[in-house]
Amino acid sequence: NAGVTQTPKFQVLKTGQSMTLQCAQDMNHEYMSWYRQDPGMGLRLIHYSVGAGITDQGEVPNGYNVSRSTTEDFPLRLLSAAPSQTSVYFCASRRQRDNSPLHFGNGTRLTVT
Amino acid sequence: AQTVTQSQPEMSVQEAETVTLSCTYDTSESDYYLFWYKQPPSRQMILVIRQEAYKQQNATENRFSVNFQKAAKSFSLKISDSQLGDAAMYFCAYRSADGSGGSNYKLTFGKGTLLTVNP
Numbered sequence: 001n002a003g004v005t006q007t008p009k010f011q012v013l014k015t016g017q018s019m020t021l022q023c024a025q026d027m028n029h030e031y032m033s034w035y036r037q038d039p040g041m042g043l044r045l046i047h048y049s050v051g052a053g054i055t056d057q058g059e060v061p062n063g064y065n066v067s068r069s070t071t072e073d074f075p076l077r078l079l080s081a082a083p084s085q086t087s088v089y090f091c092a093s094r095r096q097r098d099n100s101p102l103h104f105g106n107g108t109r110l111t112v113t
Numbered sequence: 114a115q116t117v118t119q120s121q122p123e124m125s126v127q128e129a130e131t132v133t134l135s136c137t138y139d140t141s142e143s144d145y146y147l148f149w150y151k152q153p154p155s156r157q158m159i160l161v162i163r164q165e166a167y168k169q170q171n172a173t174e175n176r177f178s179v180n181f182q183k184a185a186k187s188f189s190l191k192i193s194d195s196q197l198g199d200a201a202m203y204f205c206a207y208r209s210a211d212g213s214g215g216s217n218y219k220l221t222f223g224k225g226t227l228l229t230v231n232p
Contacts, residue, residue, distance in 0.1 A: 042204060043204070056218070090158060101148060104158035
């Protein structure tokens with residue numbers, strides 16, 4: 001059982017470049033989300049989705065785009081990378097029922113120079 | 114907005130001893146969920162334990178247990194018989210149970226406590 005799979009594990013970008021962080025889950029979870037983790041800040045929600053075709057903004061959405069065309073996939077796009085987006089990114093999913101915990105991918109460490 | 118505070122940036126414990134990590138939260142809601150996640154150096158986020166606010170009984174999972182004090186808005190994690198593999202960053206997290214307005218879609222994290230286990 002793969003769970004939540006994120007690719008790539010590491011990425012270095014130059015300022016202004018674009019890229020897509022991939023996330024896929026095989027647990028048929030309705031809810032998927034992206035968090036960023038910065039030193040001393042904990043994890044903060046970027047975007048989330050409650051099902052195919054439905055997305056919404058989290059706490060820190062600026063500079064990021066998402067789409068949810070299938071239940072399994074939830075990619076995160078950086079359109080024009082900035083040094084402030086240097087961070088570790090986590091994709092997470094869960095069932096919609098209330099007490100279901102988040103299942104996390106292994107994270108992507110992104111550096112923007 | 115809800116906030117989660119972990120007042121201990123770092124803690125250390127001797128192997129086989131017990132340690133308690135503190136977490137307090139601020140909310141005006143009566144129904145919610147609380148979680149402790151562990152993040153070892155591998156960076157993976159691992160669920161340790163969860164608590165539903167409507168349950169008075171404290172959750173336990175093997176060597177891990179919580180002291181949930183709803184009135185005090187406190188949710189501490191106790192690790193008994195500490196092992197070297199328990200060394201990690203521990204995050205406390207809060208999620209609303211209120212489905213209106215999408216507030217139950219966000220997990221609010223504390224800033225974490227780095228636990229060191231000494232042999």
